[in-house]
Amino acid sequence: MIEIFLQGILLGGLYTLFALGQSLMFGVMRLTNTAQGDFIILGAFAVVAGTALAGGAPFAVALAVLPLAFGFGYALQRYVLNGTLGKDPLPSLVVTFGLSIVIQNLLLELFSADPRSIETGGLNTQGLALGESLSLGVLPLVILAIAVAATAGLQWLFARTALGRSFRAVSDDREIAELMGLDAKKVYAFATAIAFVLIAVAGALQGMRTTVSPSDGPLLLLFAFEAVIIGGMGSFWGTLAGAMILGITQQIGFRLDPGWGIWVGHIVFLIVLVLRPQGLFPKTRG
Amino acid sequence: MMSALLEAHGLQAFYGDAQALFGIDLSLAQGELVAIIGANGAGKSTLLKCLTGLVRTPREAVRFKGEAIGGLPPGEIVKRGLAMVPEGRRLFPSLSVEENLLIGGLAGRKGPWNLQRLYGLFPILAEKRHNPGTELSGGQQQMVALGRALMSNPELLLCDELSLGLAPIVIREIYAAMPAITGEGMTVVIVEQDLTMAQRVSQRIYCLQEGRVSLAGRSDALSREQISQAYFGI
Numbered sequence: 001m002i003e004i005f006l007q008g009i010l011l012g013g014l015y016t017l018f019a020l021g022q023s024l025m026f027g028v029m030r031l032t033n034t035a036q037g038d039f040i041i042l043g044a045f046a047v048v049a050g051t052a053l054a055g056g057a058p059f060a061v062a063l064a065v066l067p068l069a070f071g072f073g074y075a076l077q078r079y080v081l082n083g084t085l086g087k088d089p090l091p092s093l094v095v096t097f098g099l100s101i102v103i104q105n106l107l108l109e110l111f112s113a114d115p116r117s118i119e120t121g122g123l124n125t126q127g128l129a130l131g132e133s134l135s136l137g138v139l140p141l142v143i144l145a146i147a148v149a150a151t152a153g154l155q156w157l158f159a160r161t162a163l164g165r166s167f168r169a170v171s172d173d174r175e176i177a178e179l180m181g182l183d184a185k186k187v188y189a190f191a192t193a194i195a196f197v198l199i200a201v202a203g204a205l206q207g208m209r210t211t212v213s214p215s216d217g218p219l220l221l222l223f224a225f226e227a228v229i230i231g232g233m234g235s236f237w238g239t240l241a242g243a244m245i246l247g248i249t250q251q252i253g254f255r256l257d258p259g260w261g262i263w264v265g266h267i268v269f270l271i272v273l274v275l276r277p278q279g280l281f282p283k284t285r286g
Numbered sequence: 287m288m289s290a291l292l293e294a295h296g297l298q299a300f301y302g303d304a305q306a307l308f309g310i311d312l313s314l315a316q317g318e319l320v321a322i323i324g325a326n327g328a329g330k331s332t333l334l335k336c337l338t339g340l341v342r343t344p345r346e347a348v349r350f351k352g353e354a355i356g357g358l359p360p361g362e363i364v365k366r367g368l369a370m371v372p373e374g375r376r377l378f379p380s381l382s383v384e385e386n387l388l389i390g391g392l393a394g395r396k397g398p399w400n401l402q403r404l405y406g407l408f409p410i411l412a413e414k415r416h417n418p419g420t421e422l423s424g425g426q427q428q429m430v431a432l433g434r435a436l437m438s439n440p441e442l443l444l445c446d447e448l449s450l451g452l453a454p455i456v457i458r459e460i461y462a463a464m465p466a467i468t469g470e471g472m473t474v475v476i477v478e479q480d481l482t483m484a485q486r487v488s489q490r491i492y493c494l495q496e497g498r499v500s501l502a503g504r505s506d507a508l509s510r511e512q513i514s515q516a517y518f519g520i
Binding site for chain 1: 340359365372376379381392
């Protein structure tokens, strides 16, 4: 039982990283990025390609991808997604859906359908022994640590910095925020830039822990979405909690039957959506 | 004769195809307190939104300190020294009282107004500085909204319906702060439904009726009858 719980927590760490970027973009600008999963896979392939070009050093390549992701996210929001924002949620859904298709086909063209992974010199198989019968993977522990640090970092950014204040202000009332001198277009671009750094981190780690292929995106989107919905809107710690719950329920499902893991997660997600649509830990707004 | 701080000539405004303002002429001298009155729908809020860039106007329709500012984005206008207290307060619910005030200071203009001075003017805000802005009473929220605009150290402060929804004693408390605001030469425009208050605190009045100026003059020279006629368009 303990092992299910611990493995669920570790999986939850990964799902947190899938979900944080989604939570951030939705929280600041009410934008649902349907290409979230595909961008994560794109990030993974960027590290795959970079590592092949560099002949090794996957961690250095992953770090080098981060500022590129920041710039890419900023430009994407500034020049493409800002134009889709408004009262109607449809344009942003349609455009990001279109991006999802473009990315999948682009990756298919460049890399073929074969699954790839990022070589980490055996890190993905190393384990940490806990007692006699329990072993936790080192890489999943690293992923969990990064997930917690990222969540704490985002929470701190929002609560304690001027940029975080700007995010909250434009999210609350864009018109009055602009009256105060905030350039909403630039604020949104910064939010997406940060979200894409998280996406790149998630992609790199996903590619290290397992294989990735161009069509993996939509399933990752589903996990991200479920984590955000279960946890509740408006809180990054809520997203982490939602991801943990999703991870644990999937692990319970896997134990019941290997084919049931993801399905049990979906059931729990649906139950939360029906009984408490605002999520388990929503941050209430005035 | 001093040149006007703000001038509007033939100001027109549209919401889509519907015309809201039909050629407003307006002039404000530095240091004045001017009231804009009118019935609901007369165009008072629209006029303020035109001045602050929230509603588009032709470039030359509004001049501030000699510069044509019509149609500039609100952020550019607030940097030039024109700030607004919006109708209905519109505090940011996710921000505390102090954070709401700090956002007001983003424009980065130098001047006498800062957090300390605001807390001196409205001590209750200091007590509640960490509370969410929306947990305050209506009157206290109005103080925060007013303070937020003052934090940008404007030369021209536009106040849209300060007294809306507030009890008379609270309205008096808010307006009691006006001398401290105008004392150092700040020009203030108040849009007011409370005609008595408008006439008492202002030096000049503009009355709007269905998108046009129906009356303009010194507050102490206009009779209640004149104002009523201009207000209701009779």
